[in-house]
Amino acid sequence: MTSAPANPLASGSEPDQTDAAPVTERRALEGTGSRGSRIVGTLALISLAATALYGLVLSPPDANQGNAARLLYIHVPTATVAYLAFGVTAFGSAMYLWKRTEFWDLLAGASAEVGVVFTGICLLTGMLWGRPIWGVYWVWDARLTTTLLLFVLFLGYLALRRVLVGSPSRAKWSAVAGIVAAVDIPIVHYSTSWWNTLHQGTTISPQKTQMGGLMLFTLGLGFLSFLLVYWWLMIHRFRLQYLETRLDEVGLDTAIAERRAEAGRAGTSGPTAAGPELAEVR
Amino acid sequence: MDVTPREGELDQVGSDGEPPEFDLTPRTSASDSGHPAGRRRRNLGALAFLGVLVVAAGLIVSQALGSATQYFYTADQAVANKASLGGTRFRIEGTVVDEPVRADLGQEQRASFTIAANDTRVPITYQGEDPPALFKKCEPVVLVGHWSGAKFSSDQIIVKHTADYTAAHPGRLERNCAASRS
Numbered sequence: 001m002t003s004a005p006a007n008p009l010a011s012g013s014e015p016d017q018t019d020a021a022p023v024t025e026r027r028a029l030e031g032t033g034s035r036g037s038r039i040v041g042t043l044a045l046i047s048l049a050a051t052a053l054y055g056l057v058l059s060p061p062d063a064n065q066g067n068a069a070r071l072l073y074i075h076v077p078t079a080t081v082a083y084l085a086f087g088v089t090a091f092g093s094a095m096y097l098w099k100r101t102e103f104w105d106l107l108a109g110a111s112a113e114v115g116v117v118f119t120g121i122c123l124l125t126g127m128l129w130g131r132p133i134w135g136v137y138w139v140w141d142a143r144l145t146t147t148l149l150l151f152v153l154f155l156g157y158l159a160l161r162r163v164l165v166g167s168p169s170r171a172k173w174s175a176v177a178g179i180v181a182a183v184d185i186p187i188v189h190y191s192t193s194w195w196n197t198l199h200q201g202t203t204i205s206p207q208k209t210q211m212g213g214l215m216l217f218t219l220g221l222g223f224l225s226f227l228l229v230y231w232w233l234m235i236h237r238f239r240l241q242y243l244e245t246r247l248d249e250v251g252l253d254t255a256i257a258e259r260r261a262e263a264g265r266a267g268t269s270g271p272t273a274a275g276p277e278l279a280e281v282r
Numbered sequence: 283m284d285v286t287p288r289e290g291e292l293d294q295v296g297s298d299g300e301p302p303e304f305d306l307t308p309r310t311s312a313s314d315s316g317h318p319a320g321r322r323r324r325n326l327g328a329l330a331f332l333g334v335l336v337v338a339a340g341l342i343v344s345q346a347l348g349s350a351t352q353y354f355y356t357a358d359q360a361v362a363n364k365a366s367l368g369g370t371r372f373r374i375e376g377t378v379v380d381e382p383v384r385a386d387l388g389q390e391q392r393a394s395f396t397i398a399a400n401d402t403r404v405p406i407t408y409q410g411e412d413p414p415a416l417f418k419k420c421e422p423v424v425l426v427g428h429w430s431g432a433k434f435s436s437d438q439i440i441v442k443h444t445a446d447y448t449a450a451h452p453g454r455l456e457r458n459c460a461a462s463r464s
Binding site: 212 | 328329331342343346347349350351353413417424439442444445446447
């Protein structure tokens, strides 16, 4: 078959079907996206591309570690943004307990989701770095142990939210769990200075920065990129959670609508008259 | 349960079957809506997962956190606590201050060198797997092993990398050596 006129993918002559779709349907297709989310998403993509270019090509290899040091441009920003994400969860949880509004509950939940993903990336890149540099993938020192605990705690927070779906006290108990889990954040951060850890201490601090110019610039790009990714994911996950809480209600309305439609088809003499009566019996 | 249609809903449903607008008023009983069976299954799965996570968190806190806070003794701490440590297995940390004398035993390697931390030097005898590539003079290391007389006998070398990142700096390792003497 040399030409494929029947294939809609290959044919450019046919008009786009979605153009004719009603406005409501098109909005449903877009889901959680919006003009704002697409702008943030585009900026995140550009920033990530720049980070990849600088991280993999333009920045120099480390004098001692060689190319393994390049993992740092993902590892450190994801760790820091995970702190931020879990901090937002703790703040949202506290605000929920004070204000009792759905916004704060959903903000806390969405932020924890993104934070868990970023902590996972941080743990993975750390292990990949550890094997060539330390000689081992994993050690049970204070930094790694408390970070793994942070990962497990917020995974538990998300599991709790899932367990409590439909419960009227879901937001309250989630908020309590979110605040308790966040106690680990400062412990993770200060673990390298409080205890003897294999994991190195702070590279960048106001007192002393032990990193060269182009490497530092690339790390800054990494921070910007993962902040944008966090922002973008937050928009979508927040909206998704908002829609999820309404799914049950829509489910009920759909069920009622279906029953009414059945009643309308069954009653041949007068659908509008029979509809409400049958719907009441259900 | 009241399922009488609200005002204005009838027309929408009857005409084109389009779902009605989202109703934002809270429901009195959440379990009446949606698909209860499906949700119960999901909740059970989530509950089991939550149980696993609680056990994991408990294990991390009870098993790992205690030893994690004393992941290693620096060379001077190990010397100071030599009597109490006895022949027990622990980790010692210090900077390699001399060129390691290495011998290849086929499957394993043997090495002897000296580490130092805070002006305290400890001679090391090592026999085990090939050390990490970064193991060399002036590099801080963590060694797993035990006291054996005046020497520390080790079978695992872990390189403890510093927080120092430089594009190309020949003086970097020498600074480590200088720091271990301070």
